[in-house]
Amino acid sequence: MSAVRAGRPKAKAGPYVSTTNACKLCTPLGACLAFRGVEGAVPFLHGSQGCATYMRRYIISHFREPMDIASSSLGEKHAIYGGGPNLKQGLKNVLCKYQPQLIGVATTCLTETIGDDVPRLVKEFIREYETSGDPSPLPRLVTVSSPSYQGTHMEGFHRAVRALVDQLAQAAAPTAAVNLLPGLASPADIRYLKEILADFGLAGIILPDISETLDGPQETTYHKIPAGGTPLAAIAAMGGSQATIECGATLKGQDTAGQLLADRFGVKLFQIGLPMGLRETDLFFGLLEMLSGRETPRQHALERGRLLDAMVDGHKYVFDKRAVVYGEEDLVVGLTAFLAEIGVRPVLCASGGDTGRLHGAITAVGADLLPEMPEVRGGVDFYDIAEEAQGLAPDLLIGHSKGYHLAKKLQIPLIRVGFPIHDRFGGQRLLHLGYRGAQQLLDRLINAILAKKQADSPVGYGYL
Numbered sequence: 289m290s291a292v293r294a295g296r297p298k299a300k301a302g303p304y305v306s307t308t309n310a311c312k313l314c315t316p317l318g319a320c321l322a323f324r325g326v327e328g329a330v331p332f333l334h335g336s337q338g339c340a341t342y343m344r345r346y347i348i349s350h351f352r353e354p355m356d357i358a359s360s361s362l363g364e365k366h367a368i369y370g371g372g373p374n375l376k377q378g379l380k381n382v383l384c385k386y387q388p389q390l391i392g393v394a395t396t397c398l399t400e401t402i403g404d405d406v407p408r409l410v411k412e413f414i415r416e417y418e419t420s421g422d423p424s425p426l427p428r429l430v431t432v433s434s435p436s437y438q439g440t441h442m443e444g445f446h447r448a449v450r451a452l453v454d455q456l457a458q459a460a461a462p463t464a465a466v467n468l469l470p471g472l473a474s475p476a477d478i479r480y481l482k483e484i485l486a487d488f489g490l491a492g493i494i495l496p497d498i499s500e501t502l503d504g505p506q507e508t509t510y511h512k513i514p515a516g517g518t519p520l521a522a523i524a525a526m527g528g529s530q531a532t533i534e535c536g537a538t539l540k541g542q543d544t545a546g547q548l549l550a551d552r553f554g555v556k557l558f559q560i561g562l563p564m565g566l567r568e569t570d571l572f573f574g575l576l577e578m579l580s581g582r583e584t585p586r587q588h589a590l591e592r593g594r595l596l597d598a599m600v601d602g603h604k605y606v607f608d609k610r611a612v613v614y615g616e617e618d619l620v621v622g623l624t625a626f627l628a629e630i631g632v633r634p635v636l637c638a639s640g641g642d643t644g645r646l647h648g649a650i651t652a653v654g655a656d657l658l659p660e661m662p663e664v665r666g667g668v669d670f671y672d673i674a675e676e677a678q679g680l681a682p683d684l685l686i687g688h689s690k691g692y693h694l695a696k697k698l699q700i701p702l703i704r705v706g707f708p709i710h711d712r713f714g715g716q717r718l719l720h721l722g723y724r725g726a727q728q729l730l731d732r733l734i735n736a737i738l739a740k741k742q743a744d745s746p747v748g749y750g751y752l
């Protein structure tokens with residue numbers, strides 16, 4: 289029986305409804321992550337200093353890389369008189385200290401509430417700068433509205449990607465390039481996607497590209513802006529590409545960057561779910577075959593074959609296990625698609641995101657494989673998830689680090705995926721996408737089940 293409830297409102301104790309350990313992060317944090325994936329870019333928050341500090345802490349502890357986020361550092365008086373002067377001074381400081389190619393300005397709760405008109409302020413800044421006689425070149429300035437009381441870090445991420453395309457892409461001569469908008473994938477995922485595109489002989493424009501900027505090599509010289517990221521010229525050229533592939537099941541039919549490229553420049557748009565698990569990855573490779581006119585290269589066909597083989601080998605360990613899956617909506621959909629293929633029953637699919645599209649997307653990937661549809665809950669926090677999970681007897685929890693306390697309470701393994709991963713090492717190198725990502729996920733999941741079985745055994749054994 290399918291049991292679907294929209295998120296709250298649901299009182300936890302009496303009429304007062306609060307959020308307890310949110311299952312989402314702040315909206316401009318997602319925008320900063322997207323800006324970090326552009327070459328020569330500095331993310332800039334128009335708001336108070338604490339916002340930048342919180343976001344830097346979260347991002348650094350996951351990626352283990354320096355993450356500078358500039359701030360207009362508003363104080364009390366700016367909440368009354370407006371933050372324009374601080375914004376302009378802050379932009380000047382960033383110009384002077386970083387000499388960036390681009391500054392991505394994201395708004396915060398405070399500046400949205402006081403109603404600062406950031407696009408107008410930035411236009412004013414450009415006019416004033418151009419008449420100031422300062423010889424330093426002005427970087428590109430991209431603005432995005434990202435109040436955190438509206439949406440999640442994923443909305444912030446997608447809005448920033450759309451803003452980059454909106455404010456930088458131009459009409460361009462047609463090329464055979466393919467725009468790839470992968471969503472919030474790990475740096476390892478992005479490196480793998482680049483490898484796949486190259487193996488198909490396709491010139492790809494991946495936006496954003498955090499493969500180096502958030503997982504760079506050891507260097508003897510400190511660079512204020514890390515190397516890598518999508519070049520500005522490539523973003524400008526996206527309007528001439530032959531097609532856009534946009535990943536994210538809940539993005540379908542929305543006002544996205546891919547839709548903008550289609551509407552403004554006529555770039556053919558293909559919207560798919562995150563390529564996770566076998567069937568969703570098959571869809572992605574099928575698109576690449578069509579766009580490149582080539583068959584899937586042998587090395588990838590072999591990876592697919594090995595994945596199938598591993599699914600058969602591992603089925604006896606995972607069959608009928610019950611999983612609670614949580615995190616950002618598109619990742620939850622991708623994980624559900626994968627779990628349904630390997631015989632694990634997702635019993636609860638939950639997200640702090642509340643687009644209203646999670647249930648439809650879960651049904652689309654699972655209805656023909658799952659014997660019983662899971663509970664689907666959007667707009668929830670970990671209080672809700674814990675309450676819901678109690679009665680569902682899950683064997684596994686799959687999601688980011690913020691579910692650790694619940695896993696501990698339920699005494700079941702937590703398989704860490706997505707962002708943020710604060711209590712393990714190497715979150716930035718986890719693979720989620722494609723045949724290779726599914727293989728790694730399958731191995732990790734089976735090993736977590738085996739480790740638990742071994743630990744729970746009163747006699748212990750060394751052969752499983």
Ligand code: SF4
Pocket residue numbers: 314315316335338339340342395396397398436437
């Ligand atoms: S939720 Fe709002 S106030 Fe808090 S860090 Fe995010 S933008 Fe700043």
